Amino acid sequence: LDSSTETKEMPPIGSRVRRGPDWRWENQDDNMPGTVVAHKARGYLTVEWDNGNRGKYRYGAESGAKDVRMVDEPRMLPPGMMVAVGVRARRGTDWEWGSQDGGEGSSGVIFKVEDSGIVHVRWDNGKRGNYRFGLFGKYDVEVCPQCIVTEGATGLSDGGSPQESSQW
Structure with missing residues (x-):
């Protein structure tokens, strides 16, 4: 694996x-x-x-x-660290991906960070995608440690395997 x-x-x-x-x-x-x-x-x-x-x-x-x-305890980053697996995220200033995140105010968890400036997010609605986090100076998502898990979130689309969309 x-x-x-x-x-x-x-x-x-x-x-x-x-x-x-x-x-x-x-x-x-x-x-x-x-x-x-x-x-x-x-x-x-x-x-x-x-x-x-x-x-x-x-x-x-x-x-x-x-x-x-x-446990339900948010990951807090140490000073100087911008992003890491396990940190909650929401739409950033350069968001252009419609409602695949579940809509305005939705959040998810970062499950993979690439050195190229891409992060992979599992949204609380179960959808997954990869987004710019510094690539070309753009931020599709931002770190949001204060964001809470959406009520009833499963992390899985349709009760099955997560479905990932790829922008990058």
Whole structure:
């Protein structure tokens, strides 16, 4: 699996997590929340903790063990960092993509950041797309840590796999 491939049995990439019921990794997380940044094969995922550490954890592997659990805590970026996986986003000053985000006032979570100035967003309506975040000096989306998840959001279109549209 590559870092953007998702497995429906696991928390979506970009989800916020904390220690789960089967945690056995001492203090790698400094008891802080983290962000799911990748799904690995056979019930494992990669988490980037807010303290900067990164590790592979069980989420269904080894007879269903869950080292992490999902939480509703926004990812706050340290000073000097503009964007990262797990940060909430909304329309930016250069938005020109109609209502694929769910309409004015909608938000989503960034699940992939490319060095080229492109970010991939999973909107609360389940649609996914890639958008300019600095590419050609344009910002289709902006970071919005204060944005909240839309009521009833599933992150999946039609209850199935996320559908991604590509602008770039």
